[in-house]
Amino acid sequence: MSRTVASVFLKEIIENLRDRRVVLSAFLFGVLLGPVLFAAMMSTVSNRTARIQDQPLELPVAGSAHAPNLLAFLRENGVDVQPVELSESQAIEAVRDGTYNLVLIIDEDYGERLAAGSPAPLRLVVDTANSRTAPESARARRLLDGYGAQLAALRLMSRGMSPQIVQPLDVRNIDVATPAGRSLLLMGMITYFCLMSMLTGGFYLAIDTTAGERERGSLEPLLTLPVARSELMLGKMLATAAFMAISLFLTLAVFGVALSFVPLEALGMSANFGPQVILAMFGIMVVFVPLGAGLLTVVASFTRSTREAQTWLSLVLLVPAAPIMMAVFTGTKPTTALMAVPSLSQHLLATSLLRGDPIPPLHIAVSLLTTLAAGAVLSWIAVRLYRREAILG
Amino acid sequence: MIRVEGIVKRFGAVTALQDVSFTAADGRITGLLGHNGAGKSTALRVLSTVLRPDAGRAQVDGHDCVTEPLAVRRSLGVLPHASGLYANLTGRENILYYGRLHGLAGAALQRATDELIERLELGAVAGRRAKGYSQGERLKVALARALIHRPQTLILDEPTSGLDVTAVRMLRDLLRELRALGRCVLFSSHVMQEVAALCDDIVIIAAGKVVLRGTPRQILEQTGTSDLEEAFVRASARVAPTQGAPA
Numbered sequence: 001m002s003r004t005v006a007s008v009f010l011k012e013i014i015e016n017l018r019d020r021r022v023v024l025s026a027f028l029f030g031v032l033l034g035p036v037l038f039a040a041m042m043s044t045v046s047n048r049t050a051r052i053q054d055q056p057l058e059l060p061v062a063g064s065a066h067a068p069n070l071l072a073f074l075r076e077n078g079v080d081v082q083p084v085e086l087s088e089s090q091a092i093e094a095v096r097d098g099t100y101n102l103v104l105i106i107d108e109d110y111g112e113r114l115a116a117g118s119p120a121p122l123r124l125v126v127d128t129a130n131s132r133t134a135p136e137s138a139r140a141r142r143l144l145d146g147y148g149a150q151l152a153a154l155r156l157m158s159r160g161m162s163p164q165i166v167q168p169l170d171v172r173n174i175d176v177a178t179p180a181g182r183s184l185l186l187m188g189m190i191t192y193f194c195l196m197s198m199l200t201g202g203f204y205l206a207i208d209t210t211a212g213e214r215e216r217g218s219l220e221p222l223l224t225l226p227v228a229r230s231e232l233m234l235g236k237m238l239a240t241a242a243f244m245a246i247s248l249f250l251t252l253a254v255f256g257v258a259l260s261f262v263p264l265e266a267l268g269m270s271a272n273f274g275p276q277v278i279l280a281m282f283g284i285m286v287v288f289v290p291l292g293a294g295l296l297t298v299v300a301s302f303t304r305s306t307r308e309a310q311t312w313l314s315l316v317l318l319v320p321a322a323p324i325m326m327a328v329f330t331g332t333k334p335t336t337a338l339m340a341v342p343s344l345s346q347h348l349l350a351t352s353l354l355r356g357d358p359i360p361p362l363h364i365a366v367s368l369l370t371t372l373a374a375g376a377v378l379s380w381i382a383v384r385l386y387r388r389e390a391i392l393g
Numbered sequence: 394m395i396r397v398e399g400i401v402k403r404f405g406a407v408t409a410l411q412d413v414s415f416t417a418a419d420g421r422i423t424g425l426l427g428h429n430g431a432g433k434s435t436a437l438r439v440l441s442t443v444l445r446p447d448a449g450r451a452q453v454d455g456h457d458c459v460t461e462p463l464a465v466r467r468s469l470g471v472l473p474h475a476s477g478l479y480a481n482l483t484g485r486e487n488i489l490y491y492g493r494l495h496g497l498a499g500a501a502l503q504r505a506t507d508e509l510i511e512r513l514e515l516g517a518v519a520g521r522r523a524k525g526y527s528q529g530e531r532l533k534v535a536l537a538r539a540l541i542h543r544p545q546t547l548i549l550d551e552p553t554s555g556l557d558v559t560a561v562r563m564l565r566d567l568l569r570e571l572r573a574l575g576r577c578v579l580f581s582s583h584v585m586q587e588v589a590a591l592c593d594d595i596v597i598i599a600a601g602k603v604v605l606r607g608t609p610r611q612i613l614e615q616t617g618t619s620d621l622e623e624a625f626v627r628a629s630a631r632v633a634p635t636q637g638a639p640a
Contacts (some may be wrong), residue, residue, distance in 0.1 A: 003493070003496075003498070004493075004494060007490065007493040007494055008494075011479070011482070011486075011490050014481075014482070014486075015479055015481045015482055018481040018522075019481055216475075216477065216480070217474075217475030217476070217477040218477035218478065219477070220438075220443055220473050220475075221471055221472075221473045221477045221491075221538070221539075222477075222494075223441075223442075223443050224442065224443060224469065224471040225491065225494045225495060226463045226464075226466040226467040226495060226496070227463075227494050228463075
């Protein structure tokens with residue numbers, strides 16, 4: 001790096017570190033926003049899951065006097081049976097308006113029909129449109145089916161038959177998901193937040209060093225100095241890149257701290273997020289920095305004022321985010337071809353890393369080369385833009 | 394030494410400079426005088442290599458502004474119309490930054506900076522950030538910045554506009570000092586008194602053309618008046634200002 005580039009780089013860094021607005025947005029708000037939002041979201045989800053699993057299932061039962069054995073079975077299985085006096089229409093109304101999450105109705109002739117060997121009627125009033133109560137409904141249903149199966153087995157045995165006769169199939173799930181894999185959707189958000197905070201870190205520098213410098217009238221005297229414009233531009237972009245890299249690193253570190261407070265295991269997930277993974281994620285994503293810095297600088301160089309630059313750059317922030325959002329919601333799997341798409345390749349590699357999946361070296365090579373090449377092209381365009389006379393506005 | 398020969402500069406349909414020629418010699422102060430929009434700033438921007446002329450030749454100390462821009466910038470100090478200081482840097486840091494970009498470093502850079510801070514009486518404010526500076530303080534730091542590499546030629550774009558009397562006097566003294574050192578000083582102004590008080594040579598420019606040039610005495614003789622202000626008005630009126638140009 002030439003002395004000129006170093007001088008420009010240092011001056012931009014010092015000047016922007018003294019600007020409170022720049023520092024707050026790059027190293028505080030941008031960095032904290034993602035991890036804090038993420039941790040809050042995860043805490044809420046995992047607390048609710050934990051609560052549902054630990055608490056006894058509260059089951060209001062109408063006509064509880066008709067089925068003492070069934071109720072004893074339910075109580076044994078951790079159900080808090082609450083006898084209520086409700087007709088069917090009242091029960092439906094109570095579930096619909098949320099008084100109860102679900103109601104079990106036992107008919108008067110339950111005992112009679114059970115004794116006679118014909119199907120004994122039970123009605124479970126549930127609201128399948130309410131996702132909050134769905135786990136409770138499913139649990140109640142499972143218990144009732146279990147009781148039915150138990151009765152059927154007893155009946156068969158009393159007739160000298162094996163209960164297996166009514167179990168022609170034995171279906172078992174073999175779950176291949178690693179605990180971290182189950183949290184794929186949420187983990188995908190981490191790379192999204194990291195990329196956004198990286199770009200936010202360079203946002204004001206890209207504007208300040210181009211449109212801002214022109215607007216304040218400091219660009220013209222700068223261009224009368226005996227240095228090549230390419231060197232000026234290089235120093236400015238390096239400063240932008242440095243801010244972006246620092247923002248990225250801080251965000252990953254804050255994620256590491258924030259996730260250690262979230263009981264992910266309660267969700268059946270494990271976040272593979274130790275210091276080594278954080279460093280590896282940084283290594284994968286920092287490759288995007290030159291491309292991001294070039295993109296922000298090129299767009300800011302086209303604008304006539306800082307205000308205009310802010311408007312355009314806010315839109316530009318969405319460009320690298322779009323492939324990530326697509327991948328998160330469609331569950332895209334990494335392929336060699338997709339590694340040629342900058343931002344998407346960083347997302348896929350980082351996600352694999354978080355899941356603990358093996359990463360083919362070819363994927364890393366393709367991602368590295370294509371992203372760096374795109375960054376070089378954009379930086380070259382930014383330098384070209386500064387050779388024009390019109391850059392003075 | 395500045396030599397301008399037949400410079401033409403167009404911005405789209407507007408011709409800002411048409412066939413402008415003049416010289417500014419070493420050891421003399423030359424004033425570029427003209428109304429707002431006459432083409433003064435454009436001419437200075439061509440000399441400072443920020444703009445390329447569409448035709449003609451401009452030379453600074455024997456270097457061509459188009460083919461050897463880096464050599465021109467090395468021997469040129471420029472004081473732009475807006476001071477263009479970095480608000481979040483101190484005065485001293487502003488000066489040091491330009492010194493470094495001129496290739497100065499180490500003790501030589503510190504010494505040159507200290508000398509200018511002392512000469513321009515900036516000692517009290519050089520450690521403060523530029524955002525709180527008065528107009529006069531901004532001008533002084535911008536001057537120090539333009540002189541940090543001891544340029545042979547100094548060009549100043551409307552340096553006195555908005556300044557109080559003390560600052561204007563300081564500037565005049567400094568420019569006379571540079572003249573005594575054999576430097577070439579070219580500055581633009583739209584105020585005749587300003588130019589008359591200081592200049593050895595005057596170039597009057599109107600609607601992108603040089604309408605009159607010479608010493609103040611020659612200008613009075615050529616326009617047949619005894620008052621320079623009257624001479625300026627008459628000379629400018631010779632060219633009907635049909636074409637505007639960006640300031």
